[in-house]
Amino acid sequence: MAGVAFDEMTGDGSTCRPAYSLIKSWLAETKPETLKRRQEEAEFLFRRIGITFAVYGDAEAEERIIPFDIVPRVLTTAEWGTLSKGLTQRVTALNRFLADIYGKGEIIRAGVVPQELVYQNPSFRPEMVGVKLPSDVYVQIAGIDIIRTDDNDFYVLEDNARTPSGVSYMLENRDVMMRLFPDLFAEARIQPVENYPDELLASLRSLAPASAPSEPTVALMTPGPLNSAYYEHSFLADKLGVDLVEGRDLFVRDNVVYMRTTEGPKRVDVIYRRIDDDFLDPLAFRPDSVLGVPGLISAYRAGNVNVANAVGTGVADDKAMYTYMPDIVRFYLGEEPILKNVPTWRCREPDSLKYVLENLPDLVVKEVQGSGGYGMLVGPKADKAQIESFAAKLKADPDNFIAQPTLALSTSPTFVEEGIAPRHVDLRPFVLTGSDKVRIVPGGLTRVALKEGSLVVNSSQGGGTKDTWIIEDPDTDDLGPAEGGSPSQSQSQSQGKV
Amino acid sequence: MLSRHADNLFWLARYVERAENTARLLEAAARLSAMPVSHAEGSNEWEMAVAATGTLDSFQEAYGEANARTVVEHLAFSTFNPSSIRSCMEVARTNARSVRTALTMDMWETINSGWLEMRKRSAARMNRQELSDFLGWVKEASLRFDGSAHRTMLRNDAYYFLCLGSYIERADFTARILNVKADVLTPDRPSVGGGFDYYQWSWILRSVSALTSYHWVYRENLKPHLVADLLILRDEMPRSLVACYQNITRNLDSLARDYGRQGPAQRKARATFGRLQGAQMDEVFKTGLSDYLDTFIADNANLGFAIAEQYLE
Numbered sequence: 047m048a049g050v051a052f053d054e055m056t057g058d059g060s061t062c063r064p065a066y067s068l069i070k071s072w073l074a075e076t077k078p079e080t081l082k083r084r085q086e087e088a089e090f091l092f093r094r095i096g097i098t099f100a101v102y103g104d105a106e107a108e109e110r111i112i113p114f115d116i117v118p119r120v121l122t123t124a125e126w127g128t129l130s131k132g133l134t135q136r137v138t139a140l141n142r143f144l145a146d147i148y149g150k151g152e153i154i155r156a157g158v159v160p161q162e163l164v165y166q167n168p169s170f171r172p173e174m175v176g177v178k179l180p181s182d183v184y185v186q187i188a189g190i191d192i193i194r195t196d197d198n199d200f201y202v203l204e205d206n207a208r209t210p211s212g213v214s215y216m217l218e219n220r221d222v223m224m225r226l227f228p229d230l231f232a233e234a235r236i237q238p239v240e241n242y243p244d245e246l247l248a249s250l251r252s253l254a255p256a257s258a259p260s261e262p263t264v265a266l267m268t269p270g271p272l273n274s275a276y277y278e279h280s281f282l283a284d285k286l287g288v289d290l291v292e293g294r295d296l297f298v299r300d301n302v303v304y305m306r307t308t309e310g311p312k313r314v315d316v317i318y319r320r321i322d323d324d325f326l327d328p329l330a331f332r333p334d335s336v337l338g339v340p341g342l343i344s345a346y347r348a349g350n351v352n353v354a355n356a357v358g359t360g361v362a363d364d365k366a367m368y369t370y371m372p373d374i375v376r377f378y379l380g381e382e383p384i385l386k387n388v389p390t391w392r393c394r395e396p397d398s399l400k401y402v403l404e405n406l407p408d409l410v411v412k413e414v415q416g417s418g419g420y421g422m423l424v425g426p427k428a429d430k431a432q433i434e435s436f437a438a439k440l441k442a443d444p445d446n447f448i449a450q451p452t453l454a455l456s457t458s459p460t461f462v463e464e465g466i467a468p469r470h471v472d473l474r475p476f477v478l479t480g481s482d483k484v485r486i487v488p489g490g491l492t493r494v495a496l497k498e499g500s501l502v503v504n505s506s507q508g509g510g511t512k513d514t515w516i517i518e519d520p521d522t523d524d525l526g527p528a529e530g531g532s533p534s535q536s537q538s539q540s541q542g543k544v
Numbered sequence: 545m546l547s548r549h550a551d552n553l554f555w556l557a558r559y560v561e562r563a564e565n566t567a568r569l570l571e572a573a574a575r576l577s578a579m580p581v582s583h584a585e586g587s588n589e590w591e592m593a594v595a596a597t598g599t600l601d602s603f604q605e606a607y608g609e610a611n612a613r614t615v616v617e618h619l620a621f622s623t624f625n626p627s628s629i630r631s632c633m634e635v636a637r638t639n640a641r642s643v644r645t646a647l648t649m650d651m652w653e654t655i656n657s658g659w660l661e662m663r664k665r666s667a668a669r670m671n672r673q674e675l676s677d678f679l680g681w682v683k684e685a686s687l688r689f690d691g692s693a694h695r696t697m698l699r700n701d702a703y704y705f706l707c708l709g710s711y712i713e714r715a716d717f718t719a720r721i722l723n724v725k726a727d728v729l730t731p732d733r734p735s736v737g738g739g740f741d742y743y744q745w746s747w748i749l750r751s752v753s754a755l756t757s758y759h760w761v762y763r764e765n766l767k768p769h770l771v772a773d774l775l776i777l778r779d780e781m782p783r784s785l786v787a788c789y790q791n792i793t794r795n796l797d798s799l800a801r802d803y804g805r806q807g808p809a810q811r812k813a814r815a816t817f818g819r820l821q822g823a824q825m826d827e828v829f830k831t832g833l834s835d836y837l838d839t840f841i842a843d844n845a846n847l848g849f850a851i852a853e854q855y856l857e
Contacts, residue, residue: 271641284645295546306547308701308855309803 169360
């Protein structure tokens with residue numbers, strides 16, 4: 047499957063795709079020195095604003111800046127329309143699946159998903175069985191990683207259903223681009239993303255417990271300033287206009303959660319937590335956690351507070367469950383999945399394991415529970431010794447791995463040292479689910495592998511980001527809005543029960 | 545607002561203020577130490593500086609003798625002294641980072657770049673000129689912080705807690721400076737003669753940047769009881785105890801108004817302010833300046849505890 051990658055500007059290399067015509071002429075008109083200067087200005091702005099992230103295990107660089115590329119990545123409203131429908135469908139199915147496995151377990155009884163994969167999954171939370179959540183929504187915020195391989199071929203690479211991060215970069219990238227290139231924005235008519243915090247707050251408030259007042263109190267819970275995404279936490283709290291709380295700011299009395307304020311205890315109705323399940327409540331999970339709130343889970347189970355994302359969503363987004371997503375969509379929605387899954391070998395199945403071991407140099411092998419690009423093998427980039435040592439790990443614990451072909455991720459023009467060159471990209475749109483509807487701001491975070499030929503886009507491994515533009519397709523400009531491209535990009539979600 | 549955030553702001557302001565005060569103290573000590581020996585006879589200005597910060601015991605344990613090298617190390621760069629300029633700037637930055645959403649961009653930048661700069665500095669081989677540049681830089685960082693807070697912050701509870709931290713720290717410092725020199729300010733003491741007294745009094749005024757103000761207010765030579773009067777009872781002097789308490793009560797009243805209720809902190813602050821407003825210098829000297837200041841320092845600390853109990857915990 048790997049071969050010459052599809053380039054989003056030039057297609058197979060000979061033409062210019064209409065979506066990129068503006069970018070192409072802009073790049074042609076602009077001197078490299080000007081681009082270089084703009085790139086430096088962008089970097090200066092990011093440093094000033096203090097957009098930083100920490101890399102674990104890197105004591106020297108407590109705070110680093112994620113590299114930003116000034117050449118935007120462009121999709122048309124028609125392409126986005128399909129993506130947005132597919133994302134809504136996928137996240138709706140994820141929510142139905144979680145409500146089912148913590149409820150009646152029909153999908154297991156129907157034999158669609160093996161029960162050991164659910165009940166023996168380390169992310170499955172028995173505490174959540176039988177708990178009724180507002181509107182049965184578990185994944186309020188999903189970050190679905192999408193890759194493209196051709197004109198019409200989009201694949202879901204990962205469903206991030208725990209505490210997906212990166213949305214602050216989506217917002218700041220746009221902000222910086224608008225400051226640096228106001229003329230481009232005037233010409234391109236790009237769909238806005240800056241309403242994301244409003245949409246997020248509306249979603250969170252719509253899922254407040256029934257006992258909450260009409261203006262529910264939302265708080266954003268962070269593990270603290272040492273967390274790698276602390277900047278994003280404080281950025282979002284600021285944009286949402288909610289308090290940024292740590293565990294020690296909260297306490298539970300009579301199964302109700304309060305925060306300690308200068309005016310006395312204040313009740314909290316919805317907690318947007320950016321802290322893993324394990325650390326939420328030392329009484330329920332890790333007893334050594336000092337980041338959590340004793341009694342939180344008990345208040346949550348009693349229905350006095352809602353937590354976003356729900357506790358126990360990790361069972362739906364590990365890489366083994368991923369392989370069942372097309373079946374999960376069909377089972378709950380009775381529809382064919384709009385977004386494709388990357389073909390995946392489950393190493394827990396002996397035939398697949400055999401195939402994977404025989405074809406390691408051509409495959410990407412990932413840990414079922416891994417994330418951030420750690421603990422994976424990229425076959426075509428690995429040498430013999432690396433492949434052999436990975437094969438040993440694989441044989442020792444096959445259940446812990448899945449394998450995928452090395453997909454030719456699409457490339458997008460990127461400003462690098464030698465000038466403009468194609469670099470591989472992916473896309474993480476952020477999908478918000480409220481009690482009323484699914485909301486997706488048009489676009490998302492484009493991550494780019496800055497090293498030539500590299501397919502790893504993770505910021506912890508040398509990846510950067512780009513602004514993502516959804517523009518009207520120049521071809522259909524006079525024909526009215528393209529299909530699926532309604533301005534708010536939100537679609538009603540049916541709330542029928544299984 | 546969150547109690548922890550209010551606490552962070554309160555202490556952020558205290559540590560910034562403390563860093564600046566310590567810088568002024570070192571400047572004054574360096575100046576006095578450059579005087580001819582006869583003028584400074586019998587007093588160790590370096591030891592006095594450490595005493596004013598209330599860390600004499602831990603200092604003597606760690607360094608023994610007080611001289612330019614050991615005191616600069618202890619008060620400016622030590623990582624063991626929690627009140628050294630370096631420690632103050634580090635804690636200020638940690639506090640600022642935890643409470644970033646309550647700070648404006650200008651304030652955050654001042655604190656953050658101040659700390660990044662501080663990390664590059666060390667006491668090693670710093671000559672007089674370099675020390676003076678360094679202390680000037682610390683004062684500037686603090687002034688930039690105050691200025692950006694004053695100019696860019698919303699006037700709400702976050703601002704009030706920040707101001708409370710500054711003024712309580714400032715009042716504490718002014719009282720301590722006066723207290724280490726209480727003996728040379730007492731009116732009836734026999735004069736040592738020569739320039740000694742003059743330089744002691746001017747040291748006090750320099751430590752709180754009040755030498756010029758003194759001349760504007762009194763248009764007189766330095767007189768010990770006027771030095772004490774200026775720093776305790778004159779409300780036009782911004783570092784005087786009464787001026788600090790005017791601001792403390794004002795900020796506590798603003799909090800009480802916004803929150804719709806008041807408590808022990810407001811009552812304590814008002815009582816102290818009232819006592820300062822009604823006081824006369826000759827009465828102060830009658831009770832004994834040192835005793836008077838000891839009482840004030842204790843009351844001021846108690847107000848800090850009352851604020852913590854009422855709002856910050």
